[in-house]
Amino acid sequence: MLKGFKDFILRGNVVSLAIAVVIGAAFTAVVGAFTAAIIEPLLAAVGGVNADGLGFSIRSDNPTATFVNIGALITAIITFLITAAVVYFVFVAPMNAINERMNARKTPVKADPTEIELLVEIRDLLKHGESVTSKSEVAALTDDPTTVDSSGISSTKA
Known part of the structure; x- marks a missing residue:
């Protein structure tokens, strides 16, 4: 039972997945800081004088509780797109290229008859x-x- 667990943990896919999770968490923090420091102020400036940013209030008698923050939604979409693009171009595309090269080497060559x-x-x-x-x-x-x-x-x- 322990041997099976050891084989599972040391399998290349599990180790790669663990590394990807750690790198993804660190990269998410970087992208979150970028959007909070750069994207959100730009969206707040587009939103007008209102300090809440790009959005609108559903009820005027309680504007803080009923504020629909479109800027936060746009920020989340931009964060997702930046994260997805970096993950694709830094991890997925190079791994696909490496796998294609490795699979090309594994194709059997028909031997000449003896x-x-x-x-x-x-x-x-x-x-x-x-x-x-x-x-x-x-x-x-x-x-x-x-x-x-x-x-x-x-x-x-x-």
């Missing part, structure tokens, strides 16, 4: 009464790009 496999094919053809008489037919069986015609002139397959 001499034994070629001899078995020729034997089977001869058993069924088909003849392999010319060098060009042998070259066709071996996927050799160079063929020799009946006159002895070699050429390359297209």
